Amino acid sequence: MSKKEASANYMRKQQAIFACPVCHEEMTVTEQCVVTCKNRHTFDIAKQGYVNFMTHPATSMYGKDLFDARKEIIESGIYAPMHENVVELLKTFGQNLTILDTGCGEGSHLAMIKKQFEEITTNIIVGAGIDIAKEGIIAAGRNYEDLIWCVGDLAKSPFQESSFDVILNILSPANYSEFERLLKPNGVVVKVVPQSGYLRQLRELFYADSDKESYSNDRTVERFKEHFSDVEVKRITQTVTIAPEMVSMLIYMTPMGWHQTADTSSNQVEEITIDLDILIGKV
Numbered sequence: 001m002s003k004k005e006a007s008a009n010y011m012r013k014q015q016a017i018f019a020c021p022v023c024h025e026e027m028t029v030t031e032q033c034v035v036t037c038k039n040r041h042t043f044d045i046a047k048q049g050y051v052n053f054m055t056h057p058a059t060s061m062y063g064k065d066l067f068d069a070r071k072e073i074i075e076s077g078i079y080a081p082m083h084e085n086v087v088e089l090l091k092t093f094g095q096n097l098t099i100l101d102t103g104c105g106e107g108s109h110l111a112m113i114k115k116q117f118e119e120i121t122t123n124i125i126v127g128a129g130i131d132i133a134k135e136g137i138i139a140a141g142r143n144y145e146d147l148i149w150c151v152g153d154l155a156k157s158p159f160q161e162s163s164f165d166v167i168l169n170i171l172s173p174a175n176y177s178e179f180e181r182l183l184k185p186n187g188v189v190v191k192v193v194p195q196s197g198y199l200r201q202l203r204e205l206f207y208a209d210s211d212k213e214s215y216s217n218d219r220t221v222e223r224f225k226e227h228f229s230d231v232e233v234k235r236i237t238q239t240v241t242i243a244p245e246m247v248s249m250l251i252y253m254t255p256m257g258w259h260q261t262a263d264t265s266s267n268q269v270e271e272i273t274i275d276l277d278i279l280i281g282k283v
Contacts, residue, residue: 002047007045007049007141011035014126016163019161023041049149051148052134058132067106067135070108073246082274086168096125097166099114099165099166099168100182102172103130103171103172104137104140107140126148128150129147134151155175157178157181159182166188171192176189176228180283193217194217194275195276199274202250202272224281228281229283231281232280232281235275235278240271247269250272
């Protein structure tokens with residue numbers, strides 16, 4: 001069975017979560033590997049196993065090399081404490097879960113969280129990832145099976161309302177009104193944002209003696225609290241040794257490396273700090 005056919009079979013079992021991004025009608029996944037609605041709006045499942053639900057042209061500054069670097073960095077384990085804390089939260093549900101990762105990129109965070117959750121519980125995760133960056137979703141479909149990968153815009157979401165127990169929003173912009181629509185009753189949004197020490201060694205390298213050398217997420221946290229009740233904030237901080245070849249990858253996958261350059265030869269980064277707030281909010 002091809003990856004395309006396997007993905008179609010997996011999506012068919014979960015097709016109740018889909019809504020046509022054009023007319024909002026229910027959708028079905030056909031034997032021909034097409035996702036379609038009764039008004040004949042159709043979206044093909046690609047050979048890599050993803051679906052492009054975009055209804056309008058969109059450009060992304062994120063390319064294949066960035067997502068390859070991001071996958072290497074995430075799979076290296078430097079975000080493991082964050083993954084472990086998210087899994088501990090998911091365990092409290094005590095059931096199978098439907099999870100949407102918004103701004104999922106190449107899917108590594110969702111894939112690792114699903115893997116860890118299913119290794120230590122008897123429950124499963126039906127996971128979907130959505131991102132406007134096509135190159136990220138192509139990589140996700142290529143690398144991670146038994147997950148639903150969608151190119152799409154949350155402003156024209158391809159999902160039914162009340163479809164997900166949990167929405168993940170990891171180091172990515174949020175669409176809170178859409179999160180509220182997509183969550184089931186008693187659903188939870190888990191948003192991960194940088195804290196003041198996040199990647200401080202790189203910020204010192206790129207932004208020395210500027211206002212960008214320090215960082216505050218206070219406004220992001222305040223906005224989150226405006227939309228959700230019973231908000232819990234959990235800080236995860238860890239400084240780890242990092243291999244030299246990983247430094248360039250980490251720089252490449254962050255905004256610091258997109259428009260600026262720094263001389264890393266004379267400023268060897270040997271360790272990196274991962275300092276994050278996990279925001280947990282209920283509808």
